[in-house]
Amino acid sequence: MAEIDLSKVLDKAWADKSLPEILAAPVSALKGVSDRQGELLEEAFRVKTVADLADLKFARWAQALAALDAAK
Structure with missing residues (x-):
C-alpha cells in the first residue's frame, strides 16, 4: 500500500480533505x-484537477522513462 505525507504535497487548505476531494481539487491544491x-x-493540456494531472499521458510517459533510467 502506498503512503504519502499530504502536508508535504498539498497546500495547507487541502491537507485535511478526503482523497476524492483532493483528486477533484484544482491542480493549484498541490x-x-x-x-x-x-x-x-x-x-495547454486540458488539465483542471489533480486527477487530470495524474492521468496526463505525458506525465506518465516521463515517469516511465525515469523509472527505466533508475532501473539500470
Whole structure:
C-alpha cells in the first residue's frame, strides 16, 4: 500500500480533505503550483484537477522513462 505525507504535497487548505476531494481539487491544491500555473496547464493540456494531472499521458510517459533510467 502506498503512503504519502499530504502536508508535504498539498497546500495547507487541502491537507485535511478526503482523497476524492483532493483528486477533484484544482491542480493549484498541490504545493508549489500557483493558480496561474494551473490555468496554463488547463490551456495547454486540458488539465483542471489533480486527477487530470495524474492521468496526463505525458506525465506518465516521463515517469516511465525515469523509472527505466533508475532501473539500470
